[in-house]
Amino acid sequence: MSENNKAVLEAANAAITEGNNEGFLSFCTDDMEWTFVGDKTLKGKEAVRCWMATAYIEPPKFAVDHLIAEGDFVTALGNITMKDEDGKAAHYSYCDVWRFRGGKIVELRAFVIKTETKDETSSAA
Template identity: 30%
Template sequence: MTKIVSKPNCGNSPKMEFLKEFNIAFAKGNVEFITGNVTDEIVWNIIGNKKIEGKEKFTEELEKMKSEKVSELIIDQILSHGKEGAASGTIKMQNGKEYAFSDFYKFKGAKGAKIRSITSYVIGI
């Protein structure tokens, strides 16, 4: 079971609450939730690693990641303004590895929740 610790209070911001749920879905390997909330033209740029373009390739990458189980997700900060948002924190894997992350999101529109791009910075700690 994945332990979730979320420090930001997202109660008055629907987009911040959405980003919290989106990050929890990543930690739990909930591919259906994640792919249901991105555009068909999604671009995921994992800095220093790879760039994934299109929903099909994005889904394939998520399916590969499901085999690596997360034991704990700590969300330190979530920000949102207009068409952009960001989240940062740490992830502890069941295999003992730990990572710090910062993800920057661009949404299709200021009101819509569909994500059109993600830029991820991930560092082993």
């Protein structure tokens, strides 16, 4: 079961990187919840759809360092780059904990931290 969930998540994330938000949502239950820990919770597929339409100005770029699956959970650790409101690349480190029900994504708890690039760090000195 956990290997199947891992494959589902990989396919869902591939859809996001292709700019196919509806493809991603096809892997989700209608009652899914997406929690940005310390920020907000999106309840339901429609809320996630609306958020993706505004947050993903262009498809984000993922670099998954580890994908760990056990039972109904898959945990992804890595980095993501996406455009901010000004069109500049914003870099984040993340740990996503995905829960599955019946082979579909039912819950995401996203721990996301904005990071600086080396160029930004050196210019701040």
